Amino acid sequence: MSEPAATVSLTVHLGVLSLLSFGGIPTVLPDLRDFVVATNGWVSDRDFANFFAVVQSVPGPNMILMMSFIGWKVGGLAGAIACALATFGPSCTVVFVIHGLWDRFRAAPWQRIVRRGLAPVTIGLVIAGGIAMAGASTTGWPTLVVTAAAMALVLGTRLSPLWALIAGGAFGALDLL
Amino acid sequence: MGRSALEENKVGHSSDGVTDDALIMRPAGLLSVFGAFLNIGLCGFGGGLVWAHRVVVGRRRWLSEQEFAELLSLAQFMPGPNIASLTVCIGARLRGLPGALVALAGFIVIPWMIGFGLGVLLLRHADNVVLANTLTGVSAAAAGLMIGTGLRLLLPHRTRPIALMFAALALALAVFAKWPLLAVLLALTPLSIATAAYQGGRAP
Numbered sequence: 001m002s003e004p005a006a007t008v009s010l011t012v013h014l015g016v017l018s019l020l021s022f023g024g025i026p027t028v029l030p031d032l033r034d035f036v037v038a039t040n041g042w043v044s045d046r047d048f049a050n051f052f053a054v055v056q057s058v059p060g061p062n063m064i065l066m067m068s069f070i071g072w073k074v075g076g077l078a079g080a081i082a083c084a085l086a087t088f089g090p091s092c093t094v095v096f097v098i099h100g101l102w103d104r105f106r107a108a109p110w111q112r113i114v115r116r117g118l119a120p121v122t123i124g125l126v127i128a129g130g131i132a133m134a135g136a137s138t139t140g141w142p143t144l145v146v147t148a149a150a151m152a153l154v155l156g157t158r159l160s161p162l163w164a165l166i167a168g169g170a171f172g173a174l175d176l177l
Numbered sequence: 178m179g180r181s182a183l184e185e186n187k188v189g190h191s192s193d194g195v196t197d198d199a200l201i202m203r204p205a206g207l208l209s210v211f212g213a214f215l216n217i218g219l220c221g222f223g224g225g226l227v228w229a230h231r232v233v234v235g236r237r238r239w240l241s242e243q244e245f246a247e248l249l250s251l252a253q254f255m256p257g258p259n260i261a262s263l264t265v266c267i268g269a270r271l272r273g274l275p276g277a278l279v280a281l282a283g284f285i286v287i288p289w290m291i292g293f294g295l296g297v298l299l300l301r302h303a304d305n306v307v308l309a310n311t312l313t314g315v316s317a318a319a320a321g322l323m324i325g326t327g328l329r330l331l332l333p334h335r336t337r338p339i340a341l342m343f344a345a346l347a348l349a350l351a352v353f354a355k356w357p358l359l360a361v362l363l364a365l366t367p368l369s370i371a372t373a374a375y376q377g378g379r380a381p
Binding site: 019053057119122123154155170171 | 218314315
């Protein structure tokens with residue numbers, strides 16, 4: 001189903017969603033799923049879930065890759081590239097402008113207060129993201145041990161996080177998880 | 178990460194990154210910004226946040242912990258992929274528009290090609306058990322790295338019980354109540370900022 005009209009329609013839709021995705025791309029995933037699975041039937045539910053799983057386990061910008069796989073299914077390589085650009089192009093332009101405004105008032109007393117207030121909530125959400133990922137990837141206590149060991153590595157050592165990823169992958173490959 | 182314990186302590190105890198900038202900021206050349214974000218993109222399994230923190234704060238010392246957390250807050254609120262937004266903010270903070278463009282190019286172009294190629298391969302061999310098990314192990318480790326990075330970001334706030342409480346509340350709403358990120362931000366940040374304002378008014 002690689003018709004140009006479908007690719008254009010998907011790209012435009014992604015560009016708009018990207019601009020509306022305050023809080024990050026995951027906030028618009030349900031809407032996107034409706035559009036590509038239910039409304040247009042471009043990808044199956046299973047494809048959608050597979051894409052999501054795969055982009056968590058390859059390096060690179062994962063939400064941009066997720067959109068690229070949907071684009072690839074609809075319009076081949078050109079579709080993949082168009083969808084990647086639509087995912088970050090418009091939003092990054094907006095982000096640059098907002099950052100400029102924010103930066104201009106860095107020394108303002110109100111901004112120091114806002115910064116102090118924002119940080120804890122932001123950090124809580126990062127930890128929550130890690131816990132959600134651990135929940136999604138766990139297959140029992142051995143995976144939880146891997147997760148805990150990786151956490152300890154970041155907190156207690158200066159070793160590269162790559163070692164945790166390699167060790168985790170190796171345990172998995174040896175069927176120990 | 179060559180930071181001494183003493184220096185880390187100094188950074189850790191400040192309430193705000195502004196005063197510490199001179200201590201730890203290192204000048205950033207455009208080429209090294211590109212290289213740093215290429216590194217972050219290539220290693221960024223399960224999102225680049227862990228590596229962005231390690232490279233930008235730890236190894237290159239371009240930003241303090243507080244500045245990193247500040248830009249992360251900004252990126253979380255804004256539309257688009259959070260890590261791409263963070264990349265633009267860090268690039269812009271370091272070198273303005275050229276910095277933002279170079280950081281984004283480093284973070285996306287080559288890592289996208291590799292990630293896309295690997296992904297296509299994985300999707301073709303989705304039924305391979307060894308491959309699937311390997312990926313399970315990698316994502317379990319990636320999850321731990323992310324939790325550890327979050328806890329490290331929390332360290333500078335350890336002397337403020339109210340900050341720890343808001344972090345715990347955000348975590349609970351996201352994990353247990355399963356609220357979307359934006360809902361948590363909109364519900365908690367007004368309270369959290371109001372508390373900071375109240376405390377700021379009383380603090381010496």
